Amino acid sequence: MRPTLWQRMDTMARHLVPFVLTLMLILLAATPTHLPGMVRVGPMLSLIGVYYWAVYRPDLMGYGSAFSLGLFEDILTGAPLGSGALMLLITTSIVVSQYKFFNGKSFAVTWWAFALVGLIAAGTKWLAVSLIYGLSADLQTVAVEYLLTLALYPVLGWLLARAQLYLIKDA
């Protein structure tokens, strides 16, 4: 039976969920929290979003989405254009190339893999920014941000899993 117009629109909207949620994470990361110390380091929420969806719904988080999300983040935060885009592209490409490894793995394993993928991705951005400015960006800050992101992954991953369960289902 051919799906009706409404059904198709519904599916389309559900397929947009990963992109929109990651977009919201980027906006959330830019919101001033007024927490002491949190202005100097912020977790890389976009990295978590893109990684999660690339692992669990690679069909809904392609290279194009990762690139445009990264570019949006660069524009919003004032970071050098293209550096965030490159970081998220690298993330997606690693996950996509290792899809056999990620298939059906437990949460703990994907978290452990996130530590590796995130390290490479954050390192890439650090290198790109350092090259652009011709001056090594503060490695300590990047390290703290990376650890913060790693610590936040289980919580955010759980929330994203809820979103996947209720908003996307099998669409």
Added chain:
Amino acid sequence: MKQSTVALNRLGALKGVMQRFALLALVGASFALMLLGKADTVLVERVRTTVADSVAPVLDVLSRPAASLAAGVEAVRGLTDLYEENQRLLEENQRLLRWQMVARKLEAENEALRSLQNFRPEPGASFVSARVVADTGGAFAHSLLVLGGSSDGIRKGQAVMTGEGVVGRVAETGLRTSRVLLITDINSRIPVMVGEGRQRAILAGENTDRPRLIYLPANAGVVPGDLVATSGAAGAFPQGLPVGVVASVEDGVVRVAPYVQRDRLEIVQAVDYGLNGILPGEALE
């Protein structure tokens, strides 16, 4: 049946090739954007301001609960040390009253001397207050997005202040939002003077919370605790705006602790001193 699987396989292979091509093209595009951003064209800036303008309403909504949550936490924290705070304020008030007397005396003296010298007063300043809706810290950029743009009278190059001191300067203005480049950002360079000797130097950000002083004479004799204020050189900022204090002097590297507390920034003021800044007139448009 066999034919269709062959076709499917071919389709799959083609899709793989296309994907790989897309990845390469997008990585290439990232590098191209890095070069384009480095060239700092008008186009890049226009794109940045347009995007900031369009997401401003969302950021505005998001930043409100965050601000009220922070205010709540602050209120509870304030209650616990009310007594100590009161004692401290009483002492501070007494000290300030003494300073007020000194200041009044100096003001009168200044007035009298100026009238003797036929001194031309500096033009008065006008300011626009704007709410901070996005604050990006970290290793890669230090900037704020504020809710106020060219339609509110904020212009590129204006000094941005709070009651505590200099925050930064307006780097980009859209219609409704502006980007403030903080003094700690790697792209920030501000002419300052240091200590009682009023040594001239440039305060250069490094994307850390302690910017450093460069072009400071070797025999400047700067020590931790020296005050840092804008020097007014090059007409970018007026003279004497408070910036911070010297935090450390190690191996000739002088670092400054800004007065402004980043995590408390809620409302900032873009101040128009009628100065044109370092940039030529047309670049400000």
